[in-house]
Amino acid sequence: MIANQYMPYSSFEFLDQKRPILVFGRDGQVGKALQKYLKNIQVPTVFLGRSDCDLEDESALRSVLNNLYPQVIINAAAYTAVDKAERDRELAFAINEKAPAIMAHFIANIARGIFVHYSTDYVFGDTKHTDYLETDPTGPVDKLSVYGQSKLAGELAIEKIFNLALHLRRQQRADLFTRYFILRTSWMYGDGDNFIRTILRLAGECNELKVVADQIGVPTSAEWLAKVGILMAESSVESGIYHAVPDGKISWHTLAVYAIKTAAMAGKRVKLKIDNILPVSAAEYPLTAPRPYNSRLNHQKLKKALEEIGFTDQYPHWQEQVQAYVNDYVKASLKIQ
Numbered sequence: 573m574i575a576n577q578y579m580p581y582s583s584f585e586f587l588d589q590k591r592p593i594l595v596f597g598r599d600g601q602v603g604k605a606l607q608k609y610l611k612n613i614q615v616p617t618v619f620l621g622r623s624d625c626d627l628e629d630e631s632a633l634r635s636v637l638n639n640l641y642p643q644v645i646i647n648a649a650a651y652t653a654v655d656k657a658e659r660d661r662e663l664a665f666a667i668n669e670k671a672p673a674i675m676a677h678f679i680a681n682i683a684r685g686i687f688v689h690y691s692t693d694y695v696f697g698d699t700k701h702t703d704y705l706e707t708d709p710t711g712p713v714d715k716l717s718v719y720g721q722s723k724l725a726g727e728l729a730i731e732k733i734f735n736l737a738l739h740l741r742r743q744q745r746a747d748l749f750t751r752y753f754i755l756r757t758s759w760m761y762g763d764g765d766n767f768i769r770t771i772l773r774l775a776g777e778c779n780e781l782k783v784v785a786d787q788i789g790v791p792t793s794a795e796w797l798a799k800v801g802i803l804m805a806e807s808s809v810e811s812g813i814y815h816a817v818p819d820g821k822i823s824w825h826t827l828a829v830y831a832i833k834t835a836a837m838a839g840k841r842v843k844l845k846i847d848n849i850l851p852v853s854a855a856e857y858p859l860t861a862p863r864p865y866n867s868r869l870n871h872q873k874l875k876k877a878l879e880e881i882g883f884t885d886q887y888p889h890w891q892e893q894v895q896a897y898v899n900d901y902v903k904a905s906l907k908i909q
């Protein structure tokens with residue numbers, strides 16, 4: 573368990589100073605980014621990893637919640653092994669549906685509780701060729717991977733629990749209301765295994781690389797997602813689902829070319845020639861679990877919410893985030909050599 577103690581900074585003024593912000597998924601990509609952003613916060617923050625609380629164990633989770641008694645939960649933990657989930661259905665649902673439902677139930681029933689949960693474009697089953705809105709129907713379930721189904725089940729459980737709690741407390745003062753945010757994102761990269769790191773490693777080893785060119789999405793930085801999660805939690809923004817991705821859209825192939833060119837310019841030794849990064853169709857590269865062809869999430873709702881809460885940073889484009897990430901990654905790996 574990592575716990576910070578009362579560092580001098582920040583808002584979260586509405587919080588009871590004795591009750592911590594509790595973060596699950598400490599060692600994941602978003603979890604590590606959250607540690608960085610919550611480092612200097614004034615209220616106590618507790619980060620839990622699998623060894624502190626295995627989310628498969630419902631009673632362990634309940635006792636952690638009752639003992640720590642958090643007012644804010646940020647759930648960055650998830651079963652994210654998309655292909656493995658196809659044969660590990662029960663575990664995927666335990667981590668992606670049941671555990672978040674227990675967290676949501678805890679927070680939904682306290683005054684001014686806040687729950688931030690991360691979700692995915694995999695809840696959509698290629699029913700559209702344009703950007704998905706938050707209000708678009710999810711599924712159909714039979715077109716989703718088990719991972720997608722389990723994340724969707726998590727979303728539905730959270731919404732149901734909060735809607736019921738709100739209904740039961742409708743006589744209460746609005747400023748005591750509890751709130752939730754489900755941040756759907758796509759193609760994430762941070763401090764962990766991800767597409768960009770794999771591609772950069774292969775660029776140093778291979779003479780030729782085939783990359784899927786007919787799946788479209790938006791690469792998203794884990795650091796930015798962590799920041800968005802904290803901003804939403806601190807704000808008075810309305811509860812609900814928000815699509816959290818930067819501007820722009822791209823194929824895996826274009827992302828691979830961009831990342832490798834950027835890495836070469838930053839000084840990485842690249843064996844692979846750009847012309848030898850060959851575009852292929854997803855059908856030529858079958859994987860155990862189906863992946864969406866269209867992962868484009870419309871983010872206008874989030875953009876508007878961030879403007880309303882006076883967040884002055886310019887809304888990012890995937891390109892500037894990937895460029896900064898690759899530059900930092902190359903700089904760090906050159907230092908190690």
Ligand SMILES: NC(=O)c1ccc[n+]([C@@H]2O[C@H](COP(=O)([O-])OP(=O)(O)OC[C@H]3O[C@@H](n4cnc5c(N)ncnc54)[C@H](OP(=O)(O)O)[C@@H]3O)[C@@H](O)[C@H]2O)c1
Pocket residue numbers: 597598599600601602603621622623625626627628648649650651652667690691692693723756757758759760761764794
């Ligand atoms: N990565 C993407 O491309 C992507 C895209 C869209 C949405 N998302 C969503 O974004 C969120 C964060 O993703 P991420 O990439 O940061 O995930 P990640 O790096 O895979 O981290 C997930 C964390 O969950 C923890 N976890 C898994 N099973 C657990 C269990 N039984 N008990 C306790 N902890 C457990 C893992 O612990 P260990 O470290 O011990 O394994 C890991 O630290 C997730 O909700 C994911 O669904 C991710």
